[in-house]
Amino acid sequence: MAIASPSAGWWKEPIHKVELIWAVVAFLWGIAMFFMMIYWHGVGKQNLSNEAYKTTPADYAAKVDKMIEAYTVRQEGAFPVVRPPPGSDVYMMGRVYMWWPMLELVKGETYRLHLSSIDLQHGFSLQPVNINLQVHPGYEMVVTMTPNQSGQFGIVCNEYCGFGHHTMTGRIYVVDKK
């Protein structure tokens, strides 16, 4: 029994065929899943970049401000709506309790989206697309993103960041190419 010491010589007992086959199948399945991740880096279109930089809240906020100054197209409540040129560096900043600023992107165009926080950790959750990225203060992540749907998309914070966490939202508009 499993609660008693095994009989002497247990190490030499042959392994039953069923166990052996299952162990081999499970092992091969593990290898397949392992290489699936590598394969997707070559073939798949949804991969995270390995591009990230150390930054400071002040430096990052300055970059965000510069973009807002250059490309704001309209104001929506407290938020500037920024429409940076396709292919450019686009900045999104997490802070308690908003995603700043709002962005307007063009469908089918590619952007270098920078993400960082100027206070706590936040979770960038683009909905209903369901892209979820962790945002750290002091680290600037760059993701090259190509919106392939037009419409209005919400950004929710999905990393707890204090008692106002559930009020932390933002928005990205994606418009069709004219």
Add this chain to the structure above:
Amino acid sequence: MTAATQFRTCPTTGLKVDRSAENLIKANAVVAVVFLLIGGLFGLSIALTRWPAVHLLPADWFYLALTAHGFDVLLAWIIFFEMAVLYFASAILLNSRIAAPRWGWAQFWLMLVGALMTNVAVLQGNSSVMFTSYPPLQAAPHFYLGLVLFAVGALIGCAVFFGTLVVAKDEKTYEGSVPLVTFGAITAAIIAVFTLACGAIILIPTFLWSIGIIHGVDPLMYKLVWWGMGHSSQQINVSAHVAVWYAIGAMVLGAKPISEKVSRMAFLMYILFLQLASAHHMLVEPGVSSSWKIFNTSYAMYLAVLGSMIHGLTVPGAIEAAQRAKGYNKGLFEWLRKAPWGNPAFAGMFLSLVMFGFLGGISGVVMGTEQINLIMHNTLYVPGHFHATVVAGTTLAFMAITYLLVPLIFRREVMFKRIAQLQPYIFGLGVAGISLFMMGAGTLGVPRRHWDITFADALTQFQFSPAAFLMLALNGLSAIMAATGGAMYIVVVVCSVFFGRKIGDNEVVQLGPVSGAASAAAVARYGNEGTLKIPGTVVLVGVFFVSFVLYYFVNWKYLAEVWPLK
């Protein structure tokens, strides 16, 4: 204390029981159940708050309850119970005296003081930083100090366990190799040393930061090391509850492992590879390379998953073989139909096995795939997954073995037999609902740790689909059911321990259809390589494998539909 009074002989199993080990087991198990009660109530209040139509708690209380729930059930309930399991698997199963019982009590009191200190910090309201306490979010100093004391206490418990193994070997209290269940407990304890050390290593500087001695803790470094505790400690649970599965199979049905060698190799995979799990929390972080993520998240090519998949065959296989040896040979599944489903220890164990594999295991591997994590990270899918592993898997297994510990260790008869019989089903079904509906909400994008997905007070609005709200309502209903099952467990166990009929010193307890020495003859007849037949288990494992493969690729399909990014 003379040797004569130090031990009693268990009339059911024939094991020599060290009374000081027994007292330590009792103390740790009782405190564990108290924390399960407290943490469970917090959990229920969270689920009822998530249910939009009920929305029970105000926001600050919700986040407070979430922090307390995480600590009380994920650490306190489980690690206290694991201390009991470690003492049981060493001193009791090896017929040995426990090494350094005073240090055992140091373990108990340090963990208790630590747990209370952290709870006080949380209840004071200024440490609602979640169980994970990611900096730069800062809690009160005694929040971290309590955690450190708790971790140090648990480390002492592991040392006592290892000491007991040395004593038993030295004093030759057993012959040959240790039993498989003890081997599983050794696995758990080795992983525990790694994880508790990780916890202490990162929480000590975080504590120093909270009292202003150092300037800050790097948030990325914190996550990497903290999850060496946070996730790897769940692997203690896996090892411990797999050991419990084998123990219940053995005690209730006289099941013997199909092959000691294979089962032990599977545990060895855990020791070698499960510690890489930090990566599961770093898959969408900046500053961590893809090659690091792929190697670590897959536990070095899924070798630890391989261990679990092997147990997934060998545990039911051992049960099938034991049942067939008793003559339940008709068709594929007579052995399973005629299993003792009315015995809560067996029912809980088998439900734990099935739900851990199908719900927890598969979802964990899928979510831990580097790219697929992108569509699941920090959504409700995450708690959906780990409620299947830690609650349906570990908690249910621990509940199940309590029904054996009460008569064997507490020497009391289990009261309210009917309630006890129903308990694993009600709790299991409730937890299955919690897991599935949270995972469902997560795939719709609903964030975890979030008080209000209607965003009523937010600056800009976003509307989740009506299906998401339905999922949260169903989650609330499931939580009520699970809480009912939890309450049934606590009522049965507490009443039995305090008011159950005392079991006499020479009275043999009937643990299952085959129990104690009577099973020894039965098990000798099967399990040999040449005669073993387990077709039912092969079918079950086949169903599992097909579900796994299908679900895995369905999620790649989901991933392929989101915006291209690189």
